[in-house]
Amino acid sequence: MLVLMAPDKFAGTLTSAQAAAAMAAGWLRRAPGDTVDAVPMSDGGPGFVDTLHAALDGRLEAVTVRGPLGEPAPATLLLVGHTAYVETAQACGLALTGGRDARHATTYGVGELLLAALDAGAHEVVLGLGGSGTTDGGAGLLAALGASADRDLTAGPAGLAGVTTVDLTQARARLAGVTLVAASDVDNPLTGLFGAAKVFGPQKGLADDELPAVDGALQDLAAATDRKAAAEKGAGAAGGLGFALALLGARRRSGLEVVADATGLAERIATADLVVTGEGAFDVTSRGGKVPAGVARLAGEQARPCIVLAGRVEVGNREMRALGVESAYAMVERAGERALTEPVVVLEELAAHVAGQWSR
Numbered sequence: 001m002l003v004l005m006a007p008d009k010f011a012g013t014l015t016s017a018q019a020a021a022a023m024a025a026g027w028l029r030r031a032p033g034d035t036v037d038a039v040p041m042s043d044g045g046p047g048f049v050d051t052l053h054a055a056l057d058g059r060l061e062a063v064t065v066r067g068p069l070g071e072p073a074p075a076t077l078l079l080v081g082h083t084a085y086v087e088t089a090q091a092c093g094l095a096l097t098g099g100r101d102a103r104h105a106t107t108y109g110v111g112e113l114l115l116a117a118l119d120a121g122a123h124e125v126v127l128g129l130g131g132s133g134t135t136d137g138g139a140g141l142l143a144a145l146g147a148s149a150d151r152d153l154t155a156g157p158a159g160l161a162g163v164t165t166v167d168l169t170q171a172r173a174r175l176a177g178v179t180l181v182a183a184s185d186v187d188n189p190l191t192g193l194f195g196a197a198k199v200f201g202p203q204k205g206l207a208d209d210e211l212p213a214v215d216g217a218l219q220d221l222a223a224a225t226d227r228k229a230a231a232e233k234g235a236g237a238a239g240g241l242g243f244a245l246a247l248l249g250a251r252r253r254s255g256l257e258v259v260a261d262a263t264g265l266a267e268r269i270a271t272a273d274l275v276v277t278g279e280g281a282f283d284v285t286s287r288g289g290k291v292p293a294g295v296a297r298l299a300g301e302q303a304r305p306c307i308v309l310a311g312r313v314e315v316g317n318r319e320m321r322a323l324g325v326e327s328a329y330a331m332v333e334r335a336g337e338r339a340l341t342e343p344v345v346v347l348e349e350l351a352a353h354v355a356g357q358w359s360r
Contacts, residue, residue, distance in 0.1 A: 002273050004272035005038045007041060017047075024036040027352065040054070053078050061076065061079060066109040067092075069101055070106075073109055075091055088238055088241060094133035106156050107136055124178070129184040132238040134156065135197050136157050138247075139240075145175070180249060182241070182252045184254070187233040188233075196237075226247060234252045260298065265295070266301070270302045277308055282313045282328055305326045308320075311331050313330040
């Protein structure tokens with residue numbers, strides 16, 4: 001039996017590569033006669049560059065940029081021919097802010113990453129969006145590229161309130177002849193009830209009473225630039241980086257699709273008997289471009305059964321089936337707090353248990 005393991009990261013505990021390795025080890029312990037094909041995945045968030053490097057090889061280039069709170073942040077570009085792959089979380093990620101000072105966190109460093117890719121000779125830049133600790137609508141990125149305004153674009157959402165004019169001339173000129181791809185994991189617009197601030201702000205450290213002001217600042221930014229672009233799907237990705245990239249002419253693509261194409265995922269699914277995917281929390285947000293839903297969709301197209309191993313499972317059977325998932329299994333249900341303190345061991349145990357049910 002050939003089993004394909006294609007998980008995302010388990011946020012805060014395991015990278016996608018670690019998760020795939022743990023799943024494979026546990027499965028083979030219980031079903032040593034099976035063959036496991038491990039292919040770590042990413043939706044554009046943390047792990048995007050490492051996953052693509054493993055699949056595409058290419059050249060890694062280390063750079064240092066301004067972090068979301070002004071501190072130096074190490075980052076890595078992946079260069080494959082004239083295409084550069086950038087993981088924006090390395091420059092503005094929640095792992096860098098720790099949820100601190102979210103009203104002043106900036107994406108300026110993402111703009112510096114983009115400039116470093118151009119200086120390295122890239123004609124196309126694919127930016128993985130996800131895992132950000134910022135909600136500045138990409139204003140910092142625009143400033144790094146040369147945009148100017150009547151408010152401080154580098155001061156996070158707190159600096160945007162009341163902005164009325166934004167000049168993108170220099171930023172757009174800097175990108176003349178460059179193809180930008182925004183590889184995003186969410187469909188949210190920039191503002192409103194389902195926008196970047198109100199949906200994702202709390203997990204980035206914004207207090208409930210700060211959300212209206214931050215959303216209002218993003219509305220001001222949209223009014224000063226392009227309201228239509230702000231309403232497009234994916235504009236709210238990575239705290240609004242999707243919006244800023246749209247202003248610069250980027251086309252949007254699913255982060256999972258970028259990685260799936262690079263790894264030949266569809267072809268590998270076609271040869272498998274069972275597909276296993278996973279992530280830290282398999283919940284309602286998994287529908288919006290996340291790895292498990294995308295992997296399950298590809299498995300369904302090949303008429304292959306797909307199951308999920310996750311830290312937590314918070315979707316019911318009906319919604320699970322609608323996503324194309326046969327069954328889902330939770331680490332916390334099996335091991336409680338050990339799922340956080342011993343994630344590799346617990347995920348191996350869970351995979352071995354599931355292998356006992358699914359292996360032939």
